[in-house]
Amino acid sequence: MKDAIYxxxxxxxxxxxxxxxxxxxxxxxxxxxxxxxxxxxxxxxMIREFARHIVQIHAQSDGTPVALDKRDKHSWQAAxxxxxxxxxxxxxAWDLSVRTAHLxxxxxxxxxxxxxxxxxxxxHLPHIVDILPPAxxxxxxxxxxxxxxxxxxxxxxxxxxxxxxxxxLIDHPVEMGTFELAExxxxxxxxxxxxxxxxxxxxxxxxxxxxxxxxxxxxxxxxPITEKPPMDRYLFMIMVVGSGYGGLEHRASTAxxxxxxxxxxxxxxxxxxxxxxxxxxxxxHEYFHTWLAKRIRPANFVALNLQNEVxxxxxxxxxGFTSYYDDLMLVRSxxxxxxxxLQRIARTINLxxxxxxxxxQSIAEASFDAWVKFYRPDENTTNAQVxxxxxxxxxxxxxxxxxxLHSEGQSSLDDAMLLLWKRYGSTxxxxxxxxxxxxxxxxxLLEEVSGLDLGDFYSRFVHGTDELDLAPALEQFGITxxxxxxxxxxxxxxxxxxxxxxxxxxxxDGGAAHRxxxxxxxxxxxxxxxxxxxxxxxxxxEQLLGRYAAGDVVKVHVFRRDELMALHATLATDDDxxxxxxxxxxxxxxxxxxxxLWLKQEEA
Numbered sequence: 001m002k003d004a005i006y007x008x009x010x011x012x013x014x015x016x017x018x019x020x021x022x023x024x025x026x027x028x029x030x031x032x033x034x035x036x037x038x039x040x041x042x043x044x045x046m047i048r049e050f051a052r053h054i055v056q057i058h059a060q061s062d063g064t065p066v067a068l069d070k071r072d073k074h075s076w077q078a079a080x081x082x083x084x085x086x087x088x089x090x091x092x093a094w095d096l097s098v099r100t101a102h103l104x105x106x107x108x109x110x111x112x113x114x115x116x117x118x119x120x121x122x123x124h125l126p127h128i129v130d131i132l133p134p135a136x137x138x139x140x141x142x143x144x145x146x147x148x149x150x151x152x153x154x155x156x157x158x159x160x161x162x163x164x165x166x167x168x169l170i171d172h173p174v175e176m177g178t179f180e181l182a183e184x185x186x187x188x189x190x191x192x193x194x195x196x197x198x199x200x201x202x203x204x205x206x207x208x209x210x211x212x213x214x215x216x217x218x219x220x221x222x223x224p225i226t227e228k229p230p231m232d233r234y235l236f237m238i239m240v241v242g243s244g245y246g247g248l249e250h251r252a253s254t255a256x257x258x259x260x261x262x263x264x265x266x267x268x269x270x271x272x273x274x275x276x277x278x279x280x281x282x283x284x285h286e287y288f289h290t291w292l293a294k295r296i297r298p299a300n301f302v303a304l305n306l307q308n309e310v311x312x313x314x315x316x317x318x319x320g321f322t323s324y325y326d327d328l329m330l331v332r333s334x335x336x337x338x339x340x341x342l343q344r345i346a347r348t349i350n351l352x353x354x355x356x357x358x359x360x361q362s363i364a365e366a367s368f369d370a371w372v373k374f375y376r377p378d379e380n381t382t383n384a385q386v387x388x389x390x391x392x393x394x395x396x397x398x399x400x401x402x403x404x405l406h407s408e409g410q411s412s413l414d415d416a417m418l419l420l421w422k423r424y425g426s427t428x429x430x431x432x433x434x435x436x437x438x439x440x441x442x443x444x445l446l447e448e449v450s451g452l453d454l455g456d457f458y459s460r461f462v463h464g465t466d467e468l469d470l471a472p473a474l475e476q477f478g479i480t481x482x483x484x485x486x487x488x489x490x491x492x493x494x495x496x497x498x499x500x501x502x503x504x505x506x507x508x509d510g511g512a513a514h515r516x517x518x519x520x521x522x523x524x525x526x527x528x529x530x531x532x533x534x535x536x537x538x539x540x541x542e543q544l545l546g547r548y549a550a551g552d553v554v555k556v557h558v559f560r561r562d563e564l565m566a567l568h569a570t571l572a573t574d575d576d577x578x579x580x581x582x583x584x585x586x587x588x589x590x591x592x593x594x595x596x597l598w599l600k601q602e603e604a
Contacts, residue, residue, distance in 0.1 A: 002026060004126040005119050005166075011108045011134040011176065017094040018055065019103055019110060021087075025119050028061075028085040033078040034071070034120040035087065038113040038170065038306035043248050043293065044099050046375035047309065049073060050114045053101070057089035074307065076117075091115050096241065098248040098255035105139070107177030107196050109239070109255070111248075112170030113306065123166035131174060133158040141178055145194040147235050147252040148172040156181070167304075171251045175237050180204065184212045186219055187226075190233045195263075197240030203264040211236065213333040214284050221329070221414065222291050222421055230295060230427060236283060247282045249289030256282055277336055277344070285326035292417070293318045296425040299436030313439055315367035316462065320392015321417070323348075324400070332600040341599070342479065342581035345397070348390050349470070349579045356509040357385040363392050364439075364463050379520030383509045386465075394468050395461050400598070401473040402457075403450040409597055416449040477598060478591030480584040483577040489548040490574035491516075491556075495524060495538045502537040504558070516569035522558040529555070545571065 003026055012020035025033055037051040051074035059066040061081035068087075069077040078085055093101035093110060101110035116127075128151060131144055143156045148169075153159025158176075163169035180195040182204050193208060219229050235253035240260050247256040262275035272280075298314045331341040352358055366374065366388040373385055400413035424441070426434030437445075447454050460466040471481035492511020495502050502524040507513045524532055524541070532541050548554065550573040558565050584591070596603060 001126050001128065003122075004128050004162075005122060006128050006130075007116060008130040008132055009110070009115060009174070010132040011103055011139075012090065014103050014105045014108070014134055014136070014139070017092055017103045019091045019093050019101065019108070019115055021089050021091060021115050021117075023087040023089075023117055023119075025085040025087075025122070027122075028078065028081060028119075029121060030080055030082075032080045033085055035076045035078065035117040036120055036307060037074045037117050039074055039308070040306060041099055041111055041113040041248070042171070042301075042304060042306075043250075043289070044375065045309075045315070045370040047371065048099065050100065053092040053114065055090040055092050057087060059085060059087045061085050087117065089117075096239070096244075096257075098239070098246050098257055105136075107175065107179070108134075108142075109173065109175050109196070109237075111173045111255075116166075116169055118166055118306075125165065127163045127166055127169040129161045129163070129169070131158050131161060131176070142176050143178075144174060144176050145179060145181065145192070145235060145237060146172050146174040147231075147233060147250075148174070168251075173237065173250060173253060173255050175255075182208050184208050186212065186215045186234075187228050189229045189231070191215060191236070192233070193236045193238065195238050195240060197260070199240055199260060199263055201265045201267060203266040206264045210280055210335050211283060213335055214280065214329055215287055217329050217333040218284070218287055218290075222418065224418075230290065234287075234290070245278070245282070247286045249286045249293055251290070251294045254283070254286035254289070256286060258282070272336060272340070277330070277340065280330055280335060281326050281344075284329045285322055288322045288325050288329065289318075291421055291425065292322055295427070295434070296420055297434065297436055299438055302434050302436040309371045311368055311371070313364040313367045314437075314442070315370055316363035316388040316392035316395065317442055319389045320363065321396045321413075323389045323393035324396035324413075325417075328599075338583070338595075338599060338601065342583075346579050346581045348393055350577075352387070352390050352394060353579070354576060355382040355386065357381065357383055358391060358467075359465050360384060361386045362463050362465055363388045363395065363461075366391075379506055382506050391468075394470065398461070398468055398470060398473065399446065399450075399457075401470070401477065402452065403446075404594065404598060405473060405476055406450055406452055409594060411449050411451075412598070413446075416446050419445055419449060474581065475584065476591060477595040478584045478587035479595070480582050481579060482582070483579050485573075485575050485577050488542075488574045489545050489550050489552065489571040491518070491545065491569055492572055492574070493518065495541060497534050497537050500534050502532055502534050502541070512569050512572040516556065516567045518556065518558065518567060518569065519560065522560050522565075525557040525559060525564070527554050527556055529557075 006024040008022040010020040012018050039047050039049055059068050059078050062083040066081050067079040071077050093103040096102045101114040133142060144158055148161035151160040151162040153161060175194055175196055177196055183190055183192045220227050231252040237255045239257045243259050244257045247254055258279045262279040264276050298312045300310055304310055327341060327344050330336045331338060363386060366386050404412050424435050424437040443454055443458055474481055491513045492508045493504055493513035494506040496505040504518060504520050504522045507518055507520055527544055548571055550571055552571050554569055556567050556569050
């Protein structure tokens, strides 16, 4: 392939966290080749400026140095040259996340957006990558996990891989190290799980069994006829850490981070603990993105500009609908019980209602503002923003229930998703048949499937900030919504432990702490002269406040920076309701049938 773009990736200095990248351009632009590194990664909507991690870079052609002119924070212009252009650069990789790159003596991981300079004007050409092993003999047992197609490499081995173009190149992350590997198939398509990190008494068989059921139900959901996934193989790349959570979708894989305690134990409780259910829900979420987000995308996401923000009001669909279906697929696959599913819906309702920002920002606005707000949370986030994942999932739930009730069970949000896939999805990884959808397209499609006029619904719940009341609709499915308020005296704030201090993390709008002048970041010292021990916070604070009633005035001592302050707070009621969902005692044949149809459960 004489015109192909060539890269080598070498874990050059694991101790110093440096990947060394060599880029070879056989036919550089005769006027000077422009090279650009992406500024953000699809699926994570924040400018991350990956180029800041390039430590050094230089170029040559036929052994002669070629000057590089830095054009902006992520672009280099090579001087004109007549021969093959070769660049060598080091990338600092010390971000243990699913978004960038990480390298040390235990493993290496990278997303293409972090390491592969884009050869402007030649993105359409084949891109070949040689992934080289580390030189240290102590790391000779490392291997590779990626869904990049092999060229000269054997599966899981160092060697040559190929992508048909630059977009494909950066959509297949790479893990290298001594990961634990397992495989299962879905409709004959191999699915692998690579576990990186230290695990204790880990039950891989259980994880594989559960993931297989979840993947199978999703494949049947989008392709009920042939039941074939839209990829040739799939890879779950799971990084295990002491404490962590997150995931990022790709066209044939996902990078997931979880806490060690979230993995199922071989000799542990046979029941699913919350951490493991969260992990399964995360894997379900990212797998659902194989369709919605990777192959069904907003129109302006079809050809992405990775140098600048690409604004959309549709993240409430991409992430909110996916967040609705991730847990729904768990219960439909019988991975979790109906009661567990209802508990998780209730948890989402509580998360949304706990944040007063839901009254100030719509989910369409939150989608548009993701670039500057969602990925940059601060102490005031709960008072200023709505989460388009959680609120979006409740909007999807409301739509699904409403469509099912209006059509007497003949139509559902499932039908809308299938129509969205049929009309706007791409079955070609090159995206040549992808159209992309708009906000109007989604509304029109939902109205077509449901027979409803959704103008008022959109005005109130998508572009507006009205409260969703799901209780009446849920009752039609035999599900009761109840709320329990603690009613205890409260400062209406959240605290956290920091080293040996109790620090105020959030002050809720209009609450007792807000009115008293307490602020996030203040170090809580004492209430009415009694010190609150940090080693038992926040329970010790709740216990102390339990001796008071709403309306009582307490003296609160805090350090703000290095200044001691004494403030008086009039305690309020902790009226933050905790919603719970349960099967109604009035459940009857009609409501039970509607519920079983929705959750795809068999009649007991």
